[in-house]
Amino acid sequence: MSDHYQVPETPAQENISFELNGEAVTRSAPSAETLLDILRESGQITSARAGCRVGRCGACQVLLDGRAVPSCLVMAWQLPGHHVETVEGLNKDPDFLSVRDALASESALQCGYCTPGFAVSLVAGIRQRRQGSTVDLTESVAGNLCRCTGYGGLRRAIDQLSAPGCPDEADGQGASLSENQ
Amino acid sequence: MTHENPPGIAGNLTTLDGDSVRNSASKMDLTQRIEGRLAYATDQRHLPGLLYGAILRSACAHALITRVDISQALGMPGVHAVIKADDVPGLNRFGIVIRDQPVFCDERVRYEGDAIAAVAADTPEQARAALNAIEVDYQPLPVVSDAALAEQQIALHNSHEKHGGSNLLARETLECGDIDDAFARCAVVAEHQYQTPRQMHAFMETEGGVAIPDGKGGVLFRVGCQSGHRDAEQLADILGIPHEQVTVEAMATGGAFGGKDELTVQPAAGLLALKTGRPVMIHLDRFESCRTGIKRHPVSVKMTTGCDAAGRLLAHKVEAILDTGAYASLGPAVLENYLDHATAPLYRIEAYRVSGRLVYTNNGVCGAFRGFGGNQATFAVESQLDALAHSLGVEPAALRRINLRSPGDAGSRNQTVRWTAPPADVLTAAVASPLWSRHDTDTGRWLTGTGMAMGAQGNGLGDGLPDSGGGRISLSPAGRICVEFGFSDYGQNIVESITRSVCNGVGCRETDVEVALGSSRGPDSGPTSASRSSVLVHSVLASILPRWIGAVRGHAARLSGHPEEGLEFGPGGMFFNGRQVLSYRELAESASPDEMAASASRDFPVAPDSGQPVGRYLQLQIATVARVAVDRLTGRVRVTDLHHVTAAGRVIYPPGYLGQIEGAAVMGQGMALTEDMTTRDGSYLADNLDQYLIPTFHDAPLQRVDVLDDTPEDDPFPVRGVGELGIEAVAPAITAAIEAATGVRVRRLPVDPGDLLVAMAAKEQTL
Numbered sequence: 045m046s047d048h049y050q051v052p053e054t055p056a057q058e059n060i061s062f063e064l065n066g067e068a069v070t071r072s073a074p075s076a077e078t079l080l081d082i083l084r085e086s087g088q089i090t091s092a093r094a095g096c097r098v099g100r101c102g103a104c105q106v107l108l109d110g111r112a113v114p115s116c117l118v119m120a121w122q123l124p125g126h127h128v129e130t131v132e133g134l135n136k137d138p139d140f141l142s143v144r145d146a147l148a149s150e151s152a153l154q155c156g157y158c159t160p161g162f163a164v165s166l167v168a169g170i171r172q173r174r175q176g177s178t179v180d181l182t183e184s185v186a187g188n189l190c191r192c193t194g195y196g197g198l199r200r201a202i203d204q205l206s207a208p209g210c211p212d213e214a215d216g217q218g219a220s221l222s223e224n225q
Numbered sequence: 226m227t228h229e230n231p232p233g234i235a236g237n238l239t240t241l242d243g244d245s246v247r248n249s250a251s252k253m254d255l256t257q258r259i260e261g262r263l264a265y266a267t268d269q270r271h272l273p274g275l276l277y278g279a280i281l282r283s284a285c286a287h288a289l290i291t292r293v294d295i296s297q298a299l300g301m302p303g304v305h306a307v308i309k310a311d312d313v314p315g316l317n318r319f320g321i322v323i324r325d326q327p328v329f330c331d332e333r334v335r336y337e338g339d340a341i342a343a344v345a346a347d348t349p350e351q352a353r354a355a356l357n358a359i360e361v362d363y364q365p366l367p368v369v370s371d372a373a374l375a376e377q378q379i380a381l382h383n384s385h386e387k388h389g390g391s392n393l394l395a396r397e398t399l400e401c402g403d404i405d406d407a408f409a410r411c412a413v414v415a416e417h418q419y420q421t422p423r424q425m426h427a428f429m430e431t432e433g434g435v436a437i438p439d440g441k442g443g444v445l446f447r448v449g450c451q452s453g454h455r456d457a458e459q460l461a462d463i464l465g466i467p468h469e470q471v472t473v474e475a476m477a478t479g480g481a482f483g484g485k486d487e488l489t490v491q492p493a494a495g496l497l498a499l500k501t502g503r504p505v506m507i508h509l510d511r512f513e514s515c516r517t518g519i520k521r522h523p524v525s526v527k528m529t530t531g532c533d534a535a536g537r538l539l540a541h542k543v544e545a546i547l548d549t550g551a552y553a554s555l556g557p558a559v560l561e562n563y564l565d566h567a568t569a570p571l572y573r574i575e576a577y578r579v580s581g582r583l584v585y586t587n588n589g590v591c592g593a594f595r596g597f598g599g600n601q602a603t604f605a606v607e608s609q610l611d612a613l614a615h616s617l618g619v620e621p622a623a624l625r626r627i628n629l630r631s632p633g634d635a636g637s638r639n640q641t642v643r644w645t646a647p648p649a650d651v652l653t654a655a656v657a658s659p660l661w662s663r664h665d666t667d668t669g670r671w672l673t674g675t676g677m678a679m680g681a682q683g684n685g686l687g688d689g690l691p692d693s694g695g696g697r698i699s700l701s702p703a704g705r706i707c708v709e710f711g712f713s714d715y716g717q718n719i720v721e722s723i724t725r726s727v728c729n730g731v732g733c734r735e736t737d738v739e740v741a742l743g744s745s746r747g748p749d750s751g752p753t754s755a756s757r758s759s760v761l762v763h764s765v766l767a768s769i770l771p772r773w774i775g776a777v778r779g780h781a782a783r784l785s786g787h788p789e790e791g792l793e794f795g796p797g798g799m800f801f802n803g804r805q806v807l808s809y810r811e812l813a814e815s816a817s818p819d820e821m822a823a824s825a826s827r828d829f830p831v832a833p834d835s836g837q838p839v840g841r842y843l844q845l846q847i848a849t850v851a852r853v854a855v856d857r858l859t860g861r862v863r864v865t866d867l868h869h870v871t872a873a874g875r876v877i878y879p880p881g882y883l884g885q886i887e888g889a890a891v892m893g894q895g896m897a898l899t900e901d902m903t904t905r906d907g908s909y910l911a912d913n914l915d916q917y918l919i920p921t922f923h924d925a926p927l928q929r930v931d932v933l934d935d936t937p938e939d940d941p942f943p944v945r946g947v948g949e950l951g952i953e954a955v956a957p958a959i960t961a962a963i964e965a966a967t968g969v970r971v972r973r974l975p976v977d978p979g980d981l982l983v984a985m986a987a988k989e990q991t992l
Contacts, residue, residue: 156258156477
């Protein structure tokens with residue numbers, strides 16, 4: 045059998061406390077468990093998704109203290125004292141709403157499995173930009189893979205988000221979409 | 226955006242751009258997906274009593290199995306069941322065309338993804354630990370790894386006697402005219418060998434889902450798949466239970482592209498669910514997905530093509546070998562579609578002999594993949610046309626123009642063909658692309674060039690295969706207009722497209738419509754493949770909408786007291802003189818559900834010729850113009866632009882149409898430049914997305930899609946499926962552009978930068 049499936053002796057569980065979408069949480073997990081598994085095991089968070097588990101595809105991207113990181117590469121022991129955000133916790137965030145509206149209006153997704161990861165990367169880029177960095181949003185999604193769209197809609201959405209005055213002035217225009225739900 | 230047509234084009238040429246997307250994007254479904262609220266098959270962790278399944282895969286590419294011992298695994302912590310071949314109560318075989326793939330191997334393994342046993346445990350870690358405790362003894366057999374030699378080597382399937390017990394699974398020859406006589410009259414002949422790669426679908430959601438026992442011997446499957454009804458049939462046979470006891474509910478699926486057409490995790494999950502009486506989830510990780518999943522057939526082909534001094538194609542000979550891997554899956558159908566496309570459906574050729582052989586090897590398993598053999602063939606055919614043009618000293622476009630079929634001409638297999646625009650007009654629009662006039666000054670490092678290729682793509686399963694599909698419309702108790710089809714939703718915008726068609730046909734608004742897809746309890750629409758869904762949706766709706774509208778209007782008239790003629794469907798309900806008189810909910814409440822339902826099944830349109838239908842009736846076309854930059858230091862190729870001209874009927878949902886073309890094109894670019902699941906001695910050399918490189922945002926070109934719609938008003942099939950069209954001509958357009966940039970024609974994909982550099986250096990020396 046391949047080494048790939050070698051599982052060590054059952055590792056000790058530890059109580060891991062961190063902030064998840066603005067709330068203090070404590071999870072029992074081995075210290076080397078990935079943030080991705082910790083998030084998904086709860087059943088509450090489904091937006092972070094396993095695509096490759098080697099940090100290549102970005103489908104599990106989350107914000108760790110505001111920076112976009114693949115949650116498959118963050119270990120439980122690295123979490124205490126840090127703040128994790130997923131799109132489940134961003135649904136009132138003006139930057140996320142701008143990103144969401146741009147992605148939706150440009151039809152920048154098909155199957156959508158990768159899309160929350162792209163959204164997280166773009167939100168991180170927009171926040172950096174607001175803090176004064178010169179950010180090329182296309183660089184923000186360099187670590188995200190999409191197999192469906194050929195990135196055409198994403199390019200258009202990024203153009204929209206990079207237009208002068210947008211989305212730093214975002215004020216929750218996302219409300220325009222909610223009437224359909 | 227409609228712009229001025231290039232001269233000589235009758236139809237309407239429209240650019241699908243950001244404006245056309247923004248003006249029509251339906252956001253209902255999209256926001257759910259962006260916010261992560263849409264549940265995928267692999268998201269179902271909340272099920273009470275859920276167990277995690279894992280599958281033991283072969284350690285060898287080819288071996289006899291002499292012993293499988295599960296006794297130790299059974300006693301591992303958290304383990305609820307361990308099963309192997311003798312635990313399969315029904316048929317221990319599956320496969321869409323030929324059931325030749327064991328659910329669990331007991332005598333022999335034929336590729337390194339073969340399943341031997343499976344475990345259900347409380348946690349994924351426990352399940353994997355138990356897999357490690359299963360002991361298997363192998364007696365290795367010689368590995369058949371070269372498709373060209375496979376027929377002379379040890380046969381993978383003893384029982385396969387059709388071709389003398391060899392590894393030849395299928396062979397087929399299509400012929401037309403006297404090829405020897407035609408070659409004798411050729412002024413120029415091009416003969417070349419082409420090779421296309423074993424491309425991986427690389428859907429972002431790997432294969433997975435859950436099987437849920439109903440406690441009465443039946444099982445519900447919620448798994449990413451492409452054909453609920455067909456899967457249910459195969460699964461019932463494997464589980465050894467009546468068909469009615471198997472239900473498949475396709476969930477939102479994170480991409481498929483053909484790679485989920487065959488059964489994946491369902492057999493093991495279903496058997497474990499029945500054995501344990503608990504729901505079982507299996508979700509392959511990327512490593513296991515790479516190792517076990519279906520791939521695109523690699524094709525090695527020799528093409529010999531000749532024309533007369535005026536450029537008229539006279540003779541065309543094709544000898545192809547397709548490596549189907551260890552099991553048939555859809556290989557025989559892929560061979561057929563490959564050969565169909567190898568006859569060059571766009572062009573008149575006096576005589577051809579197109580033959581192909583499909584062989585078993587120990588190199589994984591190949592099957593359905595967007596393009597389905599067609600794009601592999603088109604790569605070689607279009608390259609041949611360029612070779613002839615160069616020999617004759619004429620423009621590639623000019624050579625094509627001489628030979629393109631006209632509307633009214635029979636197809637390449639002498640069948641009736643229905644185009645939606647004259648092929649010559651597609652060519653004219655492509656020749657007018659602004660990419661041709663972009664004359665970049667070549668810097669010292671980058672060489673740029675522009676090239677073009679054309680492609681034809683048929684809709685439907687083709688060649689006389691049973692092909693029909695049904696759908697149903699009803700008014701739900703909550704007053705929603707509910708439309709059901711059996712197709713799966715894996716991101717192809719089928720929900721939006723159906724919704725748009727219903728709104729257009731009925732006069733309601735998007736939020737009045739609810740689309741239900743992919744249940745084996747609902748209508749059987751056939752597989753979600755072969756670019757057939759859009760055609761069938763349109764055809765079924767054309768049949769059921771008028772009946773349903775009549776029934777609902779009649780009922781509304783009786784209920785409201787208004788005359789039928791004045792009652793109009795509108796947003797939220799029925800209107801009379803501009804005023805809403807009944808809501809859909811009120812209508813629904815006043816009638817039994819069956820009173821206001823209509824359903825129909827339609828046969829897929831095939832050529833109305835006498836005898837066995839062959840070839841594709843509904844034909845689409847594409848011309849792709851590519852502009853590339855080749856790095857003189859590394860040989861790397863960047864595709865900077867792709868400009869497509871498509872003729873594929875009417876556009877129902879612009880964002881979907883555009884997205885399908887753009888997405889397929891970048892997938893084709895991957896096949897042309899980086900993607901190949903190389904095997905050595907039957908083992909894949911790549912096992913994750915860090916080694917198998919699919920295009921990123923920064924690899925993707927700028928794209929423009931121009932739609933040429935010259936569909937006659939009264940065309941009975943004005944809507945065609947465009948899921949595969951965009952991949953058809955990309956690879957040969959890219960290699961034509963590379964040739965324009967460097968003088969080197971690449972005939973082996975993916976383009977090897979090292980080989981290209983060497984060839985460029987040789988070219989420069991001879992200049």
